[in-house]
Amino acid sequence: MLLRRSLMAVGLLSLMTIAGCAGKKEIFYWGEYEGLVYDMYINPGSADTTTQISKLTTDIQKAEAKNMPIAPGVHAHLGYMYALEGDIGQAKAAFLTEKTLFPESASFIDGMMSRIDGVKKQ
Amino acid sequence: MNYLTRIAILSTLISTALVTGCASTPPYNYEALLAASPRSIVVIPPKNNTVEVDAPYIYLSTISRPLAEKGYYVFPVAVIDNFMKENGLPTPEEMNNVPLDKIYENIGADAVLYVNINQWGQKYNVVSSKAMVSVSMKLVDARTGNLLWDGAASVVKDPGASGGGLVGMLVSAVANQIVGSISDATPQLARAANETVLNAPNQGLLKGPYAPVSNPK
Numbered sequence: 193m194l195l196r197r198s199l200m201a202v203g204l205l206s207l208m209t210i211a212g213c214a215g216k217k218e219i220f221y222w223g224e225y226e227g228l229v230y231d232m233y234i235n236p237g238s239a240d241t242t243t244q245i246s247k248l249t250t251d252i253q254k255a256e257a258k259n260m261p262i263a264p265g266v267h268a269h270l271g272y273m274y275a276l277e278g279d280i281g282q283a284k285a286a287f288l289t290e291k292t293l294f295p296e297s298a299s300f301i302d303g304m305m306s307r308i309d310g311v312k313k314q
Numbered sequence: 315m316n317y318l319t320r321i322a323i324l325s326t327l328i329s330t331a332l333v334t335g336c337a338s339t340p341p342y343n344y345e346a347l348l349a350a351s352p353r354s355i356v357v358i359p360p361k362n363n364t365v366e367v368d369a370p371y372i373y374l375s376t377i378s379r380p381l382a383e384k385g386y387y388v389f390p391v392a393v394i395d396n397f398m399k400e401n402g403l404p405t406p407e408e409m410n411n412v413p414l415d416k417i418y419e420n421i422g423a424d425a426v427l428y429v430n431i432n433q434w435g436q437k438y439n440v441v442s443s444k445a446m447v448s449v450s451m452k453l454v455d456a457r458t459g460n461l462l463w464d465g466a467a468s469v470v471k472d473p474g475a476s477g478g479g480l481v482g483m484l485v486s487a488v489a490n491q492i493v494g495s496i497s498d499a500t501p502q503l504a505r506a507a508n509e510t511v512l513n514a515p516n517q518g519l520l521k522g523p524y525a526p527v528s529n530p531k
Contacts, residue, residue, distance in 0.1 A: 218383055219382070219383055219524055219525065220383065225378070226379055227375070229374065229375040229378075229391060229392050230371075230372060230375035230501065233375070233392075234371065234372060234498075263378070263382055264382050264387050264388050264389075264390075265382075265389065265393070268389075268390040268393050269392060271393075272390070272396065290390075296354035296422075296424070297354070297387065297389065297422075298422065299421070299422030300389060300420070300421045300423075304393075304397075
C-alpha cells in the first residue's frame with residue numbers, strides 16, 4: 193500500500209515535470225498571426241493584404257470573444273497591412289490601438305504615424 | 315525484489331533523470347538582466363550561417379510567440395523588417411550591423427534580440443535523413459549594449475529513430491500542437507529550439523512584465 197502510494201507520487205512528479213516543461217496556459221491570443229508572417233515571406237501568394245486584414249480582424253474579434261488579450265504586434269501588423277492598401281485612416285487607428293494596448297510600442301508607433309503624415313503631405 | 319518495487323525504482327530513476335537533466339548546469343548569471351528589467355524586445359531578423367535562404371524569415375515567424383509568452387512586449391517582426399528594408403537595409407546580414415543607438419532611437423525597444431541560425435533543415439547521411447535546427451541568441455540592452463542574456467539550442471528530428479529520447483519527445487509534443495498546411499519541418503523544429511532555449515530551467519530567459527505573477531513558471 194505504502195509502495196503503491198509512493199509509486200503514484202513518483203508518477204505524479206514525473207508528470208508534473210513533463211507538464212512543467214511542455215504545457216502552459218498562454219497569456220495572449222495568437223490566432224493566425226505567426227502563420228501569416230510565415231506565409232507573407234514563404235508563400236506570398238497566400239497572404240496578400242486583403243487576406244491578412246480579414247484574418248487579423250477575425251483574430252481580434254476571437255480574442256475579444258475569449259476575453260483574452262490579443263498578442264503584441266497584431267494591431268501594428270494590421271496597421272501595416274492597411275497602410276499597404278493605402279487606407280491611411282484604418283492604418284492609423286490600428287497603430288494607435290497597438291500603442292494603447294502596449295505603451296512599450298509608443299516611440300516606434302509615433303514614428304510610423306509621423307512618417308504616414310509626412311507621406312500624405314507630399 | 316518484486317515487480318512493484320522494480321517499477322518504483324525505475325520510475326524514480328526516470329524522474330531523477332528528468333529533474334537532473336533539467337538542472338545539472340550551474341544557473342545563469344541573471345544580474346544584468348535583473349538590473350535592466352527590460353519590458354520590450356525587438357527581434358532583429360536572424361543572421362543566417364547556413365545555405366538555406368528561407369531560414370531567417372521562417373525563423374522570424376516562430377519567435378514572437380514564445381518571447382511574448384515569457385511576458386515581454388515583442389515588436390511586430392514583419393513591420394520592423396519592412397521598416398529596416400525601407401531604411402536601406404535589404405537583408406538580415408545588414409540589419410545585424412545596425413548600431414544600437416539607431417535601433418533605440420527609431421524603435422524605442424528596451425532590449426534587442428540577435429539570433430544566429432547555425433543549422434537549418436535536412437542533413438543527409440548514409441543511413442538516414444535528419445532535420446535539424448540549431449540557433450544561438452543573445453539579448454542586449456538597447457541603451458548600454460550590455461549583454462542581458464544568451465543561450466543556444468539544437469533540435470533534431472530523425473524520422474528513422476523510433477524513440478528519440480527526451481528531445482524527440484519534446485519535438486513530437488510541439489509538433490502535435492501545430493495544425494495547418496505547413497509541411498516543412500523547420501518551423502516546428504525552430505519552435506522546439508525556442509522552447510528549449512527560452513525555458514531551460516536555470517538557463518532560460520526570465521519572465522517579463524506581462525507574465526502573471528501568480529504563475530511562477
